[in-house]
Amino acid sequence: MLRLEKRPSPSHAWNYATPVLAVALTMVAGGLLFLALGKNPFEAIRLIFWDPLFSETFGAYSRPQLLIKAGPLILIAVGLSIGFRAGIWNIGAEGQYIIGAMCAAAVALWFFPAQSLLVFPLMIVAGALGGWAWGMIPAILKTRFNTNEILVSLLLVYVAEKLLAAAATGFMRNPQGAGFPGSRNINQYASAANHELIAGTGLHWGGVAALIAVIFAYVLLQRHILGFHVRLAGQAPRAARFAGVAPTRLVLMCLGLSGAFAGLAGMFEVAGPARLISIDFNSGYGFTAIIVAFLGRLHPVGIVLAGFLLALTYIGGELAQFMLGIPGAAIQVFQGMLLFFLLALDILSNYRIRLALPALSREAR
Amino acid sequence: MSQPLLSIQGLTKRYPGVVANSDVTFDIGEGEVHALLGENGAGKSTLVKAIYGLIRPNEGTMLWRGKPYAPHAPAEARATGVAMVFQHFSLFEAMDVAENVALGMDNPPPIRELAARITEVSNAYGLPLDPARMVGDLSAGERQRVEIIRCLLQNPQLLIMDEPTSVLTPQEVDILFRTLRQLRSEGKSILYISHKLEEIRSLCENATVLRLGKVVGRADPRQESARSLAEMMVGQTLHVPSRQRGAMGRVLLKVDKLSVASPSAFGTALKGVNLTVHAGEILGIGGVAGNGQDELLAALSGELRAPAEAVRMDGTPVGQYGPTARRAMGLLCAPEERLGHAAAPDMSLTENALLTGAWREKLVTRGFVSYAKARDFAERVILRFDVRTPGAHVAARALSGGNLQKFVIGREILQRPSVLVVNQPTWGVDASAAASIRQALLDLAQAGAAVVVISQDLDEILEVADNFAALNGGRLSVPRPVQGLTMDQIGLMLGGAEGGNDAAA
Numbered sequence A: 001m002l003r004l005e006k007r008p009s010p011s012h013a014w015n016y017a018t019p020v021l022a023v024a025l026t027m028v029a030g031g032l033l034f035l036a037l038g039k040n041p042f043e044a045i046r047l048i049f050w051d052p053l054f055s056e057t058f059g060a061y062s063r064p065q066l067l068i069k070a071g072p073l074i075l076i077a078v079g080l081s082i083g084f085r086a087g088i089w090n091i092g093a094e095g096q097y098i099i100g101a102m103c104a105a106a107v108a109l110w111f112f113p114a115q116s117l118l119v120f121p122l123m124i125v126a127g128a129l130g131g132w133a134w135g136m137i138p139a140i141l142k143t144r145f146n147t148n149e150i151l152v153s154l155l156l157v158y159v160a161e162k163l164l165a166a167a168a169t170g171f172m173r174n175p176q177g178a179g180f181p182g183s184r185n186i187n188q189y190a191s192a193a194n195h196e197l198i199a200g201t202g203l204h205w206g207g208v209a210a211l212i213a214v215i216f217a218y219v220l221l222q223r224h225i226l227g228f229h230v231r232l233a234g235q236a237p238r239a240a241r242f243a244g245v246a247p248t249r250l251v252l253m254c255l256g257l258s259g260a261f262a263g264l265a266g267m268f269e270v271a272g273p274a275r276l277i278s279i280d281f282n283s284g285y286g287f288t289a290i291i292v293a294f295l296g297r298l299h300p301v302g303i304v305l306a307g308f309l310l311a312l313t314y315i316g317g318e319l320a321q322f323m324l325g326i327p328g329a330a331i332q333v334f335q336g337m338l339l340f341f342l343l344a345l346d347i348l349s350n351y352r353i354r355l356a357l358p359a360l361s362r363e364a365r
Numbered sequence B: 001m002s003q004p005l006l007s008i009q010g011l012t013k014r015y016p017g018v019v020a021n022s023d024v025t026f027d028i029g030e031g032e033v034h035a036l037l038g039e040n041g042a043g044k045s046t047l048v049k050a051i052y053g054l055i056r057p058n059e060g061t062m063l064w065r066g067k068p069y070a071p072h073a074p075a076e077a078r079a080t081g082v083a084m085v086f087q088h089f090s091l092f093e094a095m096d097v098a099e100n101v102a103l104g105m106d107n108p109p110p111i112r113e114l115a116a117r118i119t120e121v122s123n124a125y126g127l128p129l130d131p132a133r134m135v136g137d138l139s140a141g142e143r144q145r146v147e148i149i150r151c152l153l154q155n156p157q158l159l160i161m162d163e164p165t166s167v168l169t170p171q172e173v174d175i176l177f178r179t180l181r182q183l184r185s186e187g188k189s190i191l192y193i194s195h196k197l198e199e200i201r202s203l204c205e206n207a208t209v210l211r212l213g214k215v216v217g218r219a220d221p222r223q224e225s226a227r228s229l230a231e232m233m234v235g236q237t238l239h240v241p242s243r244q245r246g247a248m249g250r251v252l253l254k255v256d257k258l259s260v261a262s263p264s265a266f267g268t269a270l271k272g273v274n275l276t277v278h279a280g281e282i283l284g285i286g287g288v289a290g291n292g293q294d295e296l297l298a299a300l301s302g303e304l305r306a307p308a309e310a311v312r313m314d315g316t317p318v319g320q321y322g323p324t325a326r327r328a329m330g331l332l333c334a335p336e337e338r339l340g341h342a343a344a345p346d347m348s349l350t351e352n353a354l355l356t357g358a359w360r361e362k363l364v365t366r367g368f369v370s371y372a373k374a375r376d377f378a379e380r381v382i383l384r385f386d387v388r389t390p391g392a393h394v395a396a397r398a399l400s401g402g403n404l405q406k407f408v409i410g411r412e413i414l415q416r417p418s419v420l421v422v423n424q425p426t427w428g429v430d431a432s433a434a435a436s437i438r439q440a441l442l443d444l445a446q447a448g449a450a451v452v453v454i455s456q457d458l459d460e461i462l463e464v465a466d467n468f469a470a471l472n473g474g475r476l477s478v479p480r481p482v483q484g485l486t487m488d489q490i491g492l493m494l495g496g497a498e499g500g501n502d503a504a505a
Helices: A012-036 A041-049 A059-085 A093-111 A119-145 A149-171 A205-223 A225-235 A237-243 A247-271 A285-295 A300-324 A328-345 A358-364 B044-051 B074-080 B097-103 B111-124 B140-152 B170-185 B197-203 B226-234 B293-301 B323-329 B349-357 B371-384 B401-413 B431-446 B458-464 B487-493 B497-504
Strands: A002-006 A351-355 B006-015 B018-028 B033-038 B059-064 B082-085 B158-162 B189-193 B206-211 B214-219 B251-260 B270-278 B282-286 B311-313 B331-334 B419-423 B450-454 B467-472
Touching (some): A012 A328, A041 A300, A059 A205, A059 A225, A059 A247, A059 A285, A059 A300, A093 A119, A093 A149, A093 A285, A119 A149, A149 A247, A205 A247, A205 A300, A225 A237, A225 A247, A237 A247, A237 B323, A247 A285, A300 A328, B018 B044, B018 B059, B033 B044, B033 B197, B044 B189, B074 B082, B082 B140, B097 B111, B140 B170, B170 B189, B206 B226, B214 B226, B226 B431, B251 B293, B251 B450, B270 B282, B270 B293, B293 B331, B293 B419, B293 B450, B323 B331, B331 B401, B371 B401, B401 B419, B401 B431, B419 B431, B431 B450, B431 B458, B467 B487
Parallel strands (some): B033 B189, B033 B206, B158 B189, B282 B450, B282 B467, B331 B419, B419 B450
Antiparallel strands (some): B206 B214, B251 B270
């Protein structure tokens, strides 16, 4: 019989081992999934994890994509992780990402076609403010009416998607776009464009912002009293109140911060890789970032690693879709399995498995 | 004595890295009340768990009336005739007494029949209990009766009681002891675990003393003094807290008509609480748990806000201040619940030192934490209060209850409070550690601080406090000087009507 026994202190070794183990298990289970779909599992796994980086055919295209995809994932996940540490569950980063992008696009479209160095910084501010404001809705509802932020933030994603569709087909539509949905191409508007900073690397301002966010979060959590209060509130809410942490302020801070980071990610995306506001502008970064945050152990450095890994599954997933005809949903299942295995394995940090054979222990006596 | 009821021979239980019981041997006779004495971590719980079939020992044998006895599960122990009343009750508040009793039985009879038997047994043993009442409405003493009656219904030969009086009023203790003596006169045996030595002296005829898992002494408690028993337990000369009564200074803490609602659904609101504590004074607040102790501490610590004028600290109205502002003024608190309230279980002692020491110990400059300073502070607490731990990096939950309590109290005392409020400062702490905590509280008052000790342990209050007040249903009695106060008066102040009425019923 297997028994779970609580460890006196959480195991550090397992804390680091579980993400790796979860990835391995996901490969096995994912392989079985692809096998069930009638595809060669080894080829699929190779296409997802290996070819985007090392294949001679695809590498040149895929490698820059890695930074392009990892940037927003990391930026959003870092913001989310601070809230998750405090036990504040912002599940609606996707919505904050959309609103941030729309606010930034609005600034760009307002100034178009004026050339000014102020446009890009203003877009950054607008993107952050937009995401922040969208995050404040669940925050204020929670602190005022004690609503559940998980539900409110999640449902606001669908509201944001409706607004996005309305913008793309209505008030932000390109007047010179021959009636097609979608805004002007912001990436071709020099003052507003988020250019690739070093050619061929995929690095744009979003990647720089993600790096700054990682450093900011690291310092906050490891060195600052506010970060201590965040961790305290997540682990022992009553002790946090005793220590003088005001729960209301913490909710406002965490949802505001994660919203602003998601909004920034949306801003860099719309002015860069996505180029414009379109109906299908959002591609699930806000949700995948939740996986990134947990896979990275809610730790800034871990999130960087996890961000690159999930970016790889995005790129490799597209490759597998293209090469093997694996359905797109299978890739999402694959990503979901990663989170599933991780959370399931997490029990091992706090519990150890004991083999309890009745016969054996009787003998020992 | 003829053949003993239960004979324990060379029992050893090892856990990874620690031997909880080492070669423990003793007998419990038929109709004997046998005391098991020992500090926290001496191995008392492990031993009774082995007797009750919750764990299996690595070595040694047990004989039940001369026959081998090795229970694999509590059900087997119960079938043999062993019953146990745990220190922490396992009752469902939203169910009535009979339903709770049924849940703990192996083959419960129909509920109506069971209710009749509960009434019968409760009358027979002088433990009045209405089977139809909701457990949520019962006092701690009554809840314990539910557990005892659950055991008695199985007609046990050996009843194990783990710290049964820690939550009872003096009157309830009297009722319990009458019941236990009646059980003994019927030839039943009782294994009685307690650290209250006076109780053991009045109840038990044999005592086995454990220290660090080994039997270090056997005694007839009636022939020993409480002090000699305690020294046997601790293995050294016991330091009894001492104090000189100094003159009291000005009023440092004044609570005026404090009424606040409880944040929890099962809590007790405070109703017009008045109290005054002077510099150099220790005010003891007694009362059975759940009468507003947690709420009073929260209202004083700042976790619960009150009208500004309701709480005054050295003349300044602080009712609206939060915990941080009150701490800055020198009003410090140590709550009862160590894990999760006073300390974060999964955080290290260094981080837990930071939890309340951040500002007063200047562990934070311009918002940035100096973990080196926090570790220094934690290590000072560990050293000064003799906290047994491998180091400040250890998670709080890895410490034993007593050691964590020393850390939590020490953390506040080392911050030189001008007012200190503690709730259950020595709950679950062994005798020598309790003595050192009480001494520290006395020293603090001696040095001019005002101290409020909220406790359910009356002996503790009588030992340290200058004045005594009782908390009952969220109301605080008028404080009276401890000197000259009798146990009967105290019982009445605690709302003694409860115990008295029950005894007559």
